[in-house]
């Protein structure tokens with residue numbers, strides 16, 4: 329059900345969230361998502377606690393909040409209580425509205441340090457880390473996990489106990505095992521297990537891209553839904569889904585507007601990253617997502633792949649999206 333969402337001491341007018349995406353969900357992406365989609369809140373990509381604590385200057389890409397964006401959850405990655413405690417204080421000072429701990433990342437570089445999804449096999453550590461977060465901030469605290477799936481890993485009841493005993497304000501569940509690729513469908517029954525086992529809100533995540541998949545996720549009884557990949561290149565998606573589920577009319581942006589949103593995204597990235605060439609590299613990555621509605625999308629992607637400056641990108645958008653300025 330679409331409904332107001334209470335997470336700890338924070339209230340949100342509805343329960344659809346833009347999830348974290350490493351390399352994507354920095355301030356320009358979140359600001360556009362807020363302007364066009366109005367999610368309950370958006371998330372930063374995961375940030376290593378060590379980076380926050382030991383680097384003399386953290387790149388603004390990881391920590392900058394745009395004054396024109398909505399509530400932001402900062403996601404931490406780490407596995408030592410002392411560092412999590414320190415990082416929690418740091419991101420609280422940066423202005424985090426909520427703080428999440430990554431317990432789902434499948435990447436070897438993170439797992440080999442005992443962080444991300446490797447934490448799932450160590451519920452007492454998860455308990456300790458949630459306590460470290462809770463003791464060092466007043467904002468709502470969550471963890472984001474993956475599920476057992478068909479693996480031999482057994483952790484779900486231990487996680488239920490750790491999360492409720494430690495006093496987490498809510499839990500986010502991505503319904504895949506950490507070894508599973510995106511072709512494996514998300515396991516809604518495992519998300520439901522956590523919904524039924526916990527008295528705190530559970531946010532369901534995985535494969536929500538349209539009204540039908542949103543309804544399936546809501547049918548698990550989850551308190552809210554997190555949408556990650558589908559928000560890329562269509563920052564209006566959450567507003568569209570909210571309208572559709574309420575049988576209200578939603579007018580999708582025209583191609584020209586989409587072209588302008590793409591240009592806004594890249595120009596804000598250029599300012600944030602400090603170098604046009606880095607923003608152009610990101611443009612190459614994002615082109616195919618913004619081009620979903622273009623008949624000549626392959627040609628457009630190819631043109632962006634060869635583009636080397638923002639003025640050139642503007643010309644390409646003028647040609648394919650009929651952007652006027």
Ligand SMILES: Cc1cc2nc3c(=O)[nH]c(=O)nc-3n(C[C@H](O)[C@H](O)[C@H](O)COP(=O)(O)O)c2cc1C
Pocket residue numbers: 347348349350351372373374403430432433472502533534535536554555556557558
């Ligand atoms: C490129 C990419 C980067 C991601 N980065 C993060 C991350 O930093 N933190 C995190 O918790 N999940 C991350 N995820 C996982 C997503 O947030 C989400 O759990 C997953 O994609 C399933 O949801 P979806 O089907 O709505 O995308 C990432 C996924 C992708 C594809």
